[in-house]
Amino acid sequence: MLSRLPFGETLRAELGTPGRVRRLASSPRSRVWQAELSGTRVVVKQLIEGPEAADRYAREVTALRLASRVEPPVVPALLGTDPHERVIVLEHLEQRKPPDDWVIGYASSLARLHAATGADAKGTLPDWTGPTQADAKSFLSLAHALGVAVPAGVRTELDGLLARLAHAPGHSLLHGDPCPGNDMHTTDGVRFIDFEQATLGNGLVELAYLRIGFPTCWCATSPDPALLNAAESTYRTAWRDATGTDVQGDLTDACAGWLLQGDALVERAHRRTTDHLARLPDRDWRWGTATARQRLVHRLGVVGVMASSGSGELKGLARLATSMRDTMLTRWPALKPLPRRRP
Structure with missing residues (x-):
């Protein structure tokens, strides 16, 4: 699975070498993995080839950067990007069961x-x-x-x-x-x-x-x-x-x-x-x-x-x-x- 992870040299130089890679469920328009960088879990998402893929990638990166100004946070932290492969690396969030309200x-x-x-x-x-x-x-x-x-x-x-x-x-x-x-x-x-x-x-x-x-x-x-x-x-x-x-x-x-x-x-x-x-x-x-x-x-x-x-x-x-x-x-x-x- 590691060999399939789209984590190129630019991301490795910036963030390190990923380990403990696991594929996650995602929409048909993307591939998503969980991985570890220096013992910290991250999420790696790739927008796959298809209609408007470059536009969808640009929107996601731009929106995450704009939203990162909000405190307390309302989005995961954007840790790295690879525009050529349409890859983003995100902070891993621990999801809990939504309350009734x-x-x-x-x-x-x-x-x-x-x-x-x-x-x-x-x-x-x-x-x-x-x-x-x-x-x-x-x-x-x-x-x-x-x-x-x-x-x-x-x-x-x-x-x-x-x-x-x-x-x-x-x-x-x-x-x-x-x-x-x-x-x-x-x-x-x-x-x-x-x-x-x-x-x-x-x-x-x-x-x-x-x-x-x-x-x-x-x-x-x-x-x-x-x-x-x-x-x-x-x-x-x-x-x-x-x-x-x-x-x-x-x-x-x-x-x-x-x-x-x-x-x-x-x-x-x-x-x-x-x-x-x-x-x-x-x-x-x-x-x-x-x-x-x-x-x-x-x-x-x-x-x-x-x-x-x-x-x-x-x-x-x-x-x-x-x-x-x-x-x-x-x-x-x-x-x-x-x-x-x-x-």
Whole structure:
């Protein structure tokens, strides 16, 4: 196994010769090993050849360096890099079982991660991109396919939503995939790993994960409402402590943005391949802890409640989301709520 470890002469000269090498589980886009350097355990990660491999590597290294400014830490320490082989060497973290109220620590660390960057970071990472006109059109087509009438004014509301999301204030360091499994629960707090999709944008698009059901994650969950409210309050407090300012933006808009995106119903390898919302009337499919219809019913319920009690800019969407949810539950009564707990 040692001979397969991509640990070249540059890294050996800088960090020493690795020993006690063991392969770890990883995504199809990377290879990961645990090794020892001078008796200290480290993690060696290589981004393998494939679509956008160089970009994913650059994003991860850049994000780790930007996040390293946060104290207490919210990421593992970056010990070494080999751009030619797309290799990073990281501090090894001891993972412990997440507590039942894990969303509290998660939200605190997420806020501090987001606060790692400001306007001075512009250009270091790509800007976050949200839903498009094509997503909005697909969502409305799904409503028609379900036999649900679209209230007057919803198209205008969606145009406004897309514009607000595209111009949402902030240059936060966004993880890009802040899922259960990419959060390491340690004795010193939660730290995040796997920044291959990192961007800069408004942090609420990731705080929304807790309420909307972790839209880019195999592990879709819906925390207990009391824990959810406490986590969102913790996020806002941690942000204020780190920046001296209040969180800007609209959480309802962020959740509604995820509702529109059919690509947030499938794992990454299947995104940008077809209109996934158009598939839902005829078939369902399981991804991780839930099916696509389960995920969408949850999101429709969340947006229906939030938009109906919000600023009024999405009142028509609130009625549409509620009607679509009711129709889906009538047509497929066996659909279950998202699980409360992470696996």
